[in-house]
Every structure is written in C-alpha cells, then in structure tokens.
Amino acid sequence: GAVVSQHPSWVICKSGTSVKIECRSLDFQATTMFWYRQFPKQSLMLMATSNEGSKATYEQGVEKDKFLINHASLTLSTLTVTSAHPEDSSFYICSAGGGPEQYFGPGTRLTVT
Amino acid sequence: AQSVTQLDSQVPVFEEAPVELRCNYSSSVSVYLFWYVQYPNQGLQLLLKYLSGSTLVKGINGFEAEFNKSQTSFHLRKPSVHISDTAEYFCAVTHNNNDMRFGAGTRLTVKP
Numbered sequence: 001g002a003v004v005s006q007h008p009s010w011v012i013c014k015s016g017t018s019v020k021i022e023c024r025s026l027d028f029q030a031t032t033m034f035w036y037r038q039f040p041k042q043s044l045m046l047m048a049t050s051n052e053g054s055k056a057t058y059e060q061g062v063e064k065d066k067f068l069i070n071h072a073s074l075t076l077s078t079l080t081v082t083s084a085h086p087e088d089s090s091f092y093i094c095s096a097g098g099g100p101e102q103y104f105g106p107g108t109r110l111t112v113t
Numbered sequence: 114a115q116s117v118t119q120l121d122s123q124v125p126v127f128e129e130a131p132v133e134l135r136c137n138y139s140s141s142v143s144v145y146l147f148w149y150v151q152y153p154n155q156g157l158q159l160l161l162k163y164l165s166g167s168t169l170v171k172g173i174n175g176f177e178a179e180f181n182k183s184q185t186s187f188h189l190r191k192p193s194v195h196i197s198d199t200a201e202y203f204c205a206v207t208h209n210n211n212d213m214r215f216g217a218g219t220r221l222t223v224k225p
Contacts, residue, residue, distance in 0.1 A: 034212055034213070042217075042218075043203060043216060043217045046213075093156055100164060100208075101147075101159075101164075102207070104149075104156050104157040107154075107156045109154065
C-alpha cells in the first residue's frame with residue numbers, strides 16, 4: 001500500500017526559532033499533499049494544500065508567512081514553522097492524495113518551549 | 114462544501130458489547146466517506162472507506178459501516194468490542210481529489 005512518512009516524529013524547539021517538518025510519499029508520486037494540525041483532544045484541521053511546483057493554498061485563518069510550505073518534488077513536501085511560539089505546539093499530520101483517498105503520515109509532535 | 118458531524122463525543126461500552134459510532138455528512142455533491150482510528154500519539158489508521166458500490170462496507174478489526182444516502186449517514190459498527198478498540202475514531206468526507214474534512218471525533222472507551 002501507499003506509504004507516507006514524516007520526519008521528525010517529534011521535535012522540541014525554543015520560542016522564536018524555526019522548525020522544518022518533512023513529508024514524503026515513499027512508493028508513489030503525489031502532486032498534491034495536505035497539511036493538518038491537531039490540538040490535544042481535538043480533530044484534524046486542514047491548514048493548507050500543497051501542490052507540486054506551485055504555491056500552496058492556505059485555509060482561512062492560517063498565516064502563510066508563518067507556516068511556509070514547499071512542495072519541490074513529487075515525493076516531498078515540507079512545512080516550516082517560522083518564529084515558533086508555544087501556541088504553535090501541536091501534532092502536525094501530512095497526507096498525500098491518491099484519487100479520492102488520502103494516505104496519512106504518522107504525524108510530528110511539535111513542542112515549543 | 115462538505116462537512117461531517119459525529120454525534121457522540123464519547124462512547125463508553127463494556128467489553129464484548131456491540132457499538133455504533135454515528136456519523137452524518139452534508140454535501141451538495143457525491144462524496145467519498147472514511148472512518149479512521151487514532152491511538153494516542155499516533156497517526157491515522159484507515160478502518161474502512163466507501164467509494165462506490167455496495168453500501169455496506171467491511172473494514173479491518175471487525176468493523177463495518179453502512180452508507181445511507183437518504184439519511185446522509187455513515188455509521189460505524191462492531192458487534193463485539195475489545196479493550197484494544199479503545200481509541201479515537203474519526204469520520205471523514207471528501208469529494209474527488211479535494212481535501213478531506215473530518216468530524217470532531219468520538220472517543221470510544223471499552224471497559225472490562
């Protein structure tokens with residue numbers, strides 16, 4: 001089956017620093033990838049849609065200058081949280097599309113101290 | 114745009130009892146429906162999906178769901194739950210290759 005990986009699986013950073021999260025489709029090419037954020041005991045909320053070779057589309061209320069998305073190849077999308085603050089601490093999950101179905105990565109736990 | 118409502122935020126049940134987790138969706142176009150399970154600090158695992166065809170869908174771990182277009186529902190069922198089924202369950206909907214929208218989740222707690 002289709003496999004999506006994320007790296008790192010968890011990261012702790014200091015307030016004000018930037019953190020990059022990678023999302024890779026391991027055995028298929030993905031022209032579209034999605035980034036979700038999940039706060040504790042809450043559902044997944046779509047942050048942005050990442051399209052290979054073009055700018056990402058952000059959901060309303062998501063700061064595009066804070067959450068930088070780069071989809072430089074058909075197997076890799078990156079999310080960079082710039083100038084992270086404690087309120088950015090969350091579980092970030094990516095997915096890659098395959099028709100109507102999406103394949104989810106295992107998630108990245110970000111803790112900003 | 115499509116949306117999903119999971120009617121129960123928490124469902125406690127005793128081991129070996131049957132369970133139903135309810136999911137309703139709204140959409141003006143045809144949709145694809147999914148159920149995922151999430152264990153603590155882990156990603157999503159697909160339980161089952163409805164894309165087309167038979168409205169009764171069987172998934173992993175003994176779960177099944179029925180797509181009911183007239184009631185816009187996609188309830189998840191299991192005839193006999195185990196302690197290991199304790200987890201968060203999410204219903205999700207998508208249309209073609211668009212993004213996936215999730216329900217708020219249902220916390221299933223199986224008690225001995």
